[in-house]
Structure formats: structure tokens, C-alpha cells
Amino acid sequence: MHDDVPRKSQRATRKGRERRDKILEVASEVFREHGFEATSMSQIAALAGGSKGTLYNYFPSKEDLLLATLVKGAQEFAEEVLIELDENSDTRTELGRFLPPMLRKLYSKETAQLLRVVVSVGGHSDIGRRFFNMLDDQIWDSVTRFLAGQVERGMLRSLDPKLMSDHLHCLCDGEIITLLMGAMDPWDEERVQRETKYIIDMFLRVYQIDRS
Incomplete structure (x- = not known):
């Protein structure tokens, strides 16, 4: 009983x-x-x-429901793009593993719709800030740790890993406003691969140590 x-x-x-x-x-x-x-x-x-x-x-309230929805969305986003970056591997190789799933998810129709909702409540709520903080904590903190390991190994220049991570983040987000405004279609696989190469080349041109 x-x-x-x-x-x-x-x-x-x-x-x-x-x-x-x-x-x-x-x-x-x-x-x-x-x-x-x-x-x-x-x-x-x-x-x-x-x-x-x-x-x-x-x-x-509807605000509480939206926040819970965004929390779930941030968790799903992180689960899809977050990988274990190997600090003992080549920088280009690891960024080549990390960036494609990140760009696929970031420049998708679903993410654009979700971000438009976040922007729409940003003027009278802290929901947007909390949403982006969750993504930063789960994804970009791990990237910063990876870059710090690359600096320690002498693969990247001896600069602030957080600054490097922020720069990489900006390179990834460079076209997001165009997508949110509806002036660009979500990225197909060809675009993802092309932008991956561009971002890695640009990043390493600034931070990789020249061994020639």
C-alpha cells in the first residue's frame, strides 16, 4: 500500500x-x-x-513563459553546437570542427525567428540579456578556455584569450543583422563552409604565430 x-x-x-x-x-x-x-x-x-x-x-505570466522558452532554446542551441575542443590539437582543425555547426544553427530560420522575439522585448525586459548570457556561458566560455590553451602551447600569440574569443564571436555574428532584417536567406551548406574558411583564415591571420 x-x-x-x-x-x-x-x-x-x-x-x-x-x-x-x-x-x-x-x-x-x-x-x-x-x-x-x-x-x-x-x-x-x-x-x-x-x-x-x-x-x-x-x-x-507570459513573460515567465517566454523566458522559459528562451532558456530551453538556449540549451538546445548549445547542445547542437557545443563540442569538446582539444587544446592539444591544431587550432585550425578544432575551429574547423566548431564553426560549421555553430554557423548552421546561428543562420537558420528558427534562430532568426527566436532572436527577433528576443529583440522585440529588449527595450522593457532583461530577458534578452539573460538569453545571450546563457549562450555566452555555455558556448563562448569553452572557446575562451580552448584559446587560452593554444596560447600556452605557443600556437597563438600571447594575447588575452577572452579578447580573441570575443573577436571570433564577432566574426561569427557579422551577418546576423542582415538575416534578422529578412534581407538575406538562411545559410545553406555551401555558404556555411565558405564562411567557415573565411572566418578561420581571418582569425588566424591576426592571432596565429608566424613560424616561417
């Missing part, structure tokens, strides 16, 4: 997580498609297959 209590609790917890994930999945699609202002909690509740009251039990 007593053994049924924890099992029921576990089932309820699992069901609650599944329900929350479903809400976030629907909310992500609706926010990206319609934007923050044009999206209502009633609309999301209906599409998620529940009541607005149930939705508010999970998320007290």
Missing part, C-alpha cells in the same frame, strides 16, 4: 514534466511565428491542449 505512494508521485512528476515540455514546445512555435505581443496565453493553452488556468499553474 505504502509502496504505491512514491510510484504515484513519480508518475505525477513525470506527467508534470511532460506537460511542461509540451507547453514550451507549443509556446516556442507560436512566439517565433507571431512574436511576443501578438501571442496570447489563451492561444498557447488551446494549442497545447489544456486550459489557461493550467497554463498559469506552470507559468505565472
